[in-house]
Amino acid sequence: MNYEKKCDLIRNDPVTCVRYFEHRLKCLWEILSAPCGPFHGYELEDKYVRVEFQVRGSPHIYALLWLKNAPKYDKNNPESIEKCIEFIDKLISVNSKPTEFSEELINLQRHKHSHTCKKHVNGCIICRFGIPYFPMKKTMILEPFGDDKKFTKKEREEICKNKQIVIKELEKISRDTDNSLTFDEFLKHIDMSEEEYIKMVRVELIKAKVSLKRAPNEVRINAYNSVMMSLHKANMDIQFILDPYACLMYCIDYISKSENGMSKLLREALNELKKWQ
Incomplete structure (x- = not known):
């Protein structure tokens, strides 16, 4: 299935896509929280998650994970x-x-x-x-x-x-x-x-x-975790947090982040409108 066809399916039935995404995430969190999960003995202690939707309606998440006994x-x-x-x-x-x-x-x-x-x-x-x-x-x-x-x-x-x-x-x-x-x-x-x-x-x-x-x-x-990639089969970008202050700012930025994405069609329409002003 090509990219355009996938986008059409998402646009035509975003509710089903979101429900499927939510189910996948629920299963993923269960695996990440398991003692035999992908973190090699580091227990998932806490998490912060924000779900965002791209212009076409496809969801993605930003997450902060706290692992027990992880080095500082x-x-x-x-x-x-x-x-x-x-x-x-x-x-x-x-x-x-x-x-x-x-x-x-x-x-x-x-x-x-x-x-x-x-x-x-x-x-x-x-x-x-x-x-x-x-x-x-x-x-x-x-x-x-x-x-x-x-x-x-x-x-x-x-x-x-x-x-x-x-x-x-x-x-x-x-x-x-x-x-x-x-x-x-x-x-x-x-x-x-x-x-x-x-x-x-x-x-x-x-x-x-x-x-x-x-x-x-x-x-x-982009950085990935091998076990998570083999299970989730989706793009990810994983980072190790060095600075607690940067971690705090990350949370604040994404809690207050606006949904300001603009599709190619909207950009073209806006540029066309500017010509007539």
Whole structure:
């Protein structure tokens, strides 16, 4: 069934779609709460869920999950950092060739740029989701540079220039899903050392960020949990929360978020109307 046909079915019977979605979620929460669930012994302690509806009527959810005994991030504690990375690698993946489910499901995880994800920054059009993601040899929690590390304006401009070049190369690489370039080969391709590369990634950070282990051909894949993906068979984007304040702001933003999406048809109608004003 093609995409247009699916959209027609959703538009013609949104009530049935929502009921089916609700039933799937109910079953999913039961599995996630089970002792033998996908969290490898970490019990689901609490959750916050918000359901939103896209313009065509298809529902999706935003959820925050609290897992019992999950590690807490402390940038000043190497043991805490190590435990967090181990936890992340155990539960979150961007592997483009999973063994737990069909590779076809990975296509659900591949980001496709659209008008909704583009924004203008310093004269450049970039993806507001930060895609393509930067490849990494291993999962790392990167911190912004401290006050003791100062960059001159010229140094920052040079790093930003190199970053744009790297992003353009990643865009090219990401179009070839069969690309087998390794991380080390990628560094040679962009003519950078690993130290220079990590510095480039860190220089514009304003808070700690998880950078998942990721091959160059996985830079468009959103993070997923393998067990959840094999059961739910739907797109997801999973993140490990480093900052409790950011978590709080997330809740507030989505509690008060308005439904302001606009379909292509409505945008065209609005643009046509503006011509006559």
